[in-house]
Amino acid sequence: MRDTRWSVVSVVVGAGIVTAIQVGKAAIATPLLQADLGLDLAAAGWLTGIFAVLGLVGGIPAGTLVARAGDRRILVLGLASVALGAITGATAPGYTVLLASRVLEGFGFLLVTVAGPAILNRVVRDGQRDIALALWSCFMPAGMALAMIVGPLFGDWRMLWWASAGLAAAAIMAGLTMIPAAPARIAVSWRRTVSDAMRVLTSGGPVLLAVCFAFYSLIFFALFSFLPVLLMEQMKIAHGTAGLLGALTTGANIIGNLGAGYLLARGASRSSILFGAYLIMGLAGLGIFSQAFGHMPTFLLCLLFSSVGGMIPATLISSAPLLAPSAALASVAIGLVMQGSNLGQVIGPVAVGGAIETFGWTAAAGIVAIAALIAAAVAVFIRSDHNPTG
Template sequence: MRIGVVVWLILACGVVAALHVGKAAIATPMLLADLGLGLGEAGWLTGIFAVLGLLGGAPAGVVAAAIGGRRTLLLGLGVMALAGAAGAAAPSYPILLASRLLEGLGFVLIIVAGPAILERLTTGARRDMAFSLWSCFMPCGMAIAMLAGPLFQTWQAFWWSSAGLAAVSAVLALCCVPQGASLGGRALGQMSGDIRCLLSSRGTPLLAIGFALYSLMFFALFSFLPVLLMERMDVSYRHAGLLSALASAINASGNLAAGYLLARGAGRASLVVIASCVMGVSGIGIFFGLVPAFLTFLLCLLFSAVGGVIPATLLASAPLVARDAALVPVAVGLIMQGSSLGQLLGPVTVGGVTAAFGWGAAGAVVALSAVAACATALLLSPAFSAPRAT
């Protein structure tokens, strides 16, 4: 099996995992009507993923380091398929929420297994491009969920279909991902000292902080983008959803651009600083309403597209901060914990300050986060120039 085909298959598995994240958000109106839920209860069906990612990122990385990325990927896809089927058949909200918790477990396992496999399959510039492709999984999966959700008559049909996709992905991964695609088999006791060094190092926590700040900025906007567009552009709910899907999907262009630029020797710190500045300035223009409605949407596209450079650059830098290749999934797990923290803080912070002070306060939150992201990138410069994990 050609390496390029396997890389695309790993990306497809990530997209399927991200689709499971987004399906609850787009299916919320059907869930409210069918199960009689409140917005708070429906919110937990999406938010449980961020909570699990915050708590389970590093432990999932340890699992991947111990049993190997391929087995971890298959385990994650299997759990997600079974949990999705259980959710589709759930007779009540508590059982549906429990199934979402299990789907979240599968999601965390998949997102640490993917980079572990890519780390072993690729080298040099191809590795940077592979990681940039991998970072596209979230915007692509979320956009597909937003577009596919309205095509289903019931939320149960959506759940069954997503579970089927996970099962098919598991079969393809079983057949196509080579046995030696990632390291594994190291005893936890053997890794404990290396993991402690990784946790106490400067690079890994800073990568996690950088990802947390990016996620805070991204979800500060995208958690409220449909509402913002409906207010500013006077569009319907359906059209606001389509525009939001477009703005989310274009984030992948920044991911791919990062891979292209990194492969040609672009400075990692410079990329993060420039992208953070663009997100900060765009956020000010969006939330303060400084430009006409149509230009506001164009700023949303710019915010998303250029911002996509940051996660691709940070994920591609995980091998630089790990002591050896076996610890890359642990580093990725910690980085994803930072992402989940930002995913939680972004909506909560912006929702609170907007309720108290208006949309302009949300612009201030994004701007301050952008400044902090720039500072984090500069502190990461020594780690960015370190030799890769071997």
């Protein structure tokens, strides 16, 4: 039995954190972007939402590319795309080019988030895979929290973009140095790619996971795309303090990530974890956006929303290889699940940003509650406690 290479796990999770910083930097830089480029919240929402546009259609192709071109190669390619996108954004003369640069960053994010779990699936011992994938699922809250902590230290949003490009370059060097190359690769065949995609799409389980991830991302980014602005506008908190509180709230998501790994390793039902977490997120979201409570209770609800919600991505990502039609299609199943994640990441910020601009902050409460209820209903049908592929 192979030994788990935890140094490789650390590098892979670190690469994920670097890509997640690219998501979080747009949220914390929103006030600076509004002042410099004259953006409203709907336009700012697109800077987060368009980040995931390529992931709407690219998840499965990215998964097949990982399977055939090699997971380490695709991870490095993704980080290079992130670096190039960040540099393009830092030098953008206006909103249009900045928006386009976010698509390039989003392409890199897609490749890294599909290749990362594939590498872990390859290098981690079977009995420790749920734990490793739970650690991997921490990359998003960890990266967003770092962006919110560090972001206010930059008086100019362009310098933040330059710094994020430098981190991506450092992650490329670490990946090439520490991650072992994948075994011999298979030549890319479009016919085989389509066949693999159809097998995953018609297998049922991965589709349910993708739907659940879409609703989770919608709910998560409905809050976290605008959390610094919410804290500043509704609670009258300074930009730097809003960044720290936003980081604390985002970081609380890690509690749920690790908690899910602990529970899954001890045989907890995946559908039960998902069902309970969605309901709690929905109720907390109602309290946050309806502004029915004072500042401190509302902030505590944000912490609850984040910490309990963290159980969802850890459960969904670790379930993808189990529900893949075959072990060889695990990366394709992960790609489909991430496609669902990207769908929610696009819809959430845009829908909520537009709703807030038009109807006020309370409009987001209904969106979050309905999405949570639908996701909880879908989660009931997920049965991945045993590997159907043997």
